[in-house]
Amino acid sequence: MRIALAALLGIVVIAGGPSAATAQKFDPYPWCAEYGMGKSDGGTNCYFMTYEQCRAALSGNGGFCRHNLFYTGPREVRHAAPRRR
Numbered sequence: 302m303r304i305a306l307a308a309l310l311g312i313v314v315i316a317g318g319p320s321a322a323t324a325q326k327f328d329p330y331p332w333c334a335e336y337g338m339g340k341s342d343g344g345t346n347c348y349f350m351t352y353e354q355c356r357a358a359l360s361g362n363g364g365f366c367r368h369n370l371f372y373t374g375p376r377e378v379r380h381a382a383p384r385r386r
Contacts, residue, residue, distance in 0.1 A: 328347070328369060328371045330347055332350070332352055332368065333346065333349070334349065337362075337364055338364060343364060347369045
């Protein structure tokens with residue numbers, strides 16, 4: 302039994318096991334809604350792709366939208382308005 306366990310452990314070590322890259326969580330949602338304001342904690346919901354979705358979820362509930370600190374997607378690109386001649 303010990304030999305079988307040692308052999309299995311050796312195979313896992315040689316294979317590398319789960320890599321650090323697969324252990325990281327991928328979070329594709331850049332916006333979070335912070336519900337409630339003041340002393341009461343209303344909770345947080347970080348499942349919004351756009352700022353407009355976040356604001357719609359807060360409508361009538363109170364709170365504010367913020368950037369998700371754990372967002373791992375591409376950076377938001379803001380294009381400048383075209384200049385008129």
